[in-house]
Amino acid sequence: MKNEAFSNLVEGYRHFRNNYLSEQYVAYRLWATKSQKPRIMMIACSDSRVNPVILTHAGLGDVFMVNNVANLIPPYKEGKDTHHSTSSALEFALTELEVEEIIILGHSQCGGIKALMNDINKTASGTYSFIEPWVQIAAKAKEKVQSNYPECSHAEQTTLCEKEALLVSLENLETFPWVKSALEQGKLRTHAWYFDIGSGDIYEYNVDKACFLPLLDME
Ligand SMILES: [Zn+2]
Known part of the structure; x- marks a missing residue:
């Protein structure tokens, strides 16, 4: 074959x-x-259309990379009873590599956010064991969108939730002690980027203006 x-x-x-x-x-x-010494960490979705290294023409050794479903960052939670993949990558990036920038890259048409918005907890073959509880990390984003934009269609709300979920992850990022202290010491900056697959545009969240603006206009 x-x-x-x-x-x-x-x-x-x-x-x-x-x-x-x-x-x-x-x-x-x-x-x-x-040893590797990347200055940038990126957390992106596992989606095959969203490859940060291709999008940014980054070179080998430039980006410490995490991919997970819906590019989510869970809140800090101690415990040896579960497997904290994303949290352990964050720990390594902050305590060993001492990265200077963390970029969370969201995107349009995200299957993970769609699962969250559609309450998908079952497949034809059975129940999702991991996806449903994982995407609940962004449950707050879903609630916010549904209560703030009741007039929007479900598709519009889903797009809004893709962006809102990035803000939840940014917030969760600061619950990690080494992230918080690096931010306080001015050694780290965090960013939320949103990639529109259809147009190829990337937007960055502007904290002062509380909205996403074209990345290329912010330089
Ligand atoms: Zn996705």
Whole structure:
């Protein structure tokens, strides 16, 4: 059986390998001799259309990356009884790498937010074991959108919730002690970005104006 998508990946790797010794990768190969030291951390959705490294033309070694369903950050919660994937990545990024910027990248047509908005807790084959409780991290965003925009259609509310959920994650970010202290010491900045897949536009949340503005206008 030939899987074209898989073959394309291998071809892509062939291209990478052929260029690996070129100047383009000199900087990266320097990192191979020492520990990584990315200055930026990004938390993005697992969605296959939203790849931060492609979107920003970041190089190897530039971005410490986390992908999860709906790019959510849970609140800080101690406990050894559960598996805190995103929280452990945050801990490493702050306490070891000491990243200077954290960008949470949301996007349009997010399946995770759609699941939250549609109360999807069942599939044809049974019940979601993990997705339903996971997306509840953004339950507050859903409630806010439904109570503030009752006149909007369900589709419009879902889009609003994609953005509102980013603000919940920003808020949760500050519940982590090392994030809070890095922010207080001026060593860290946090950002919420929203990528519109259809137009290719990225918007950043502006705290002072309390709205999302085009990223390229903010530079
Ligand atoms: Zn998504």
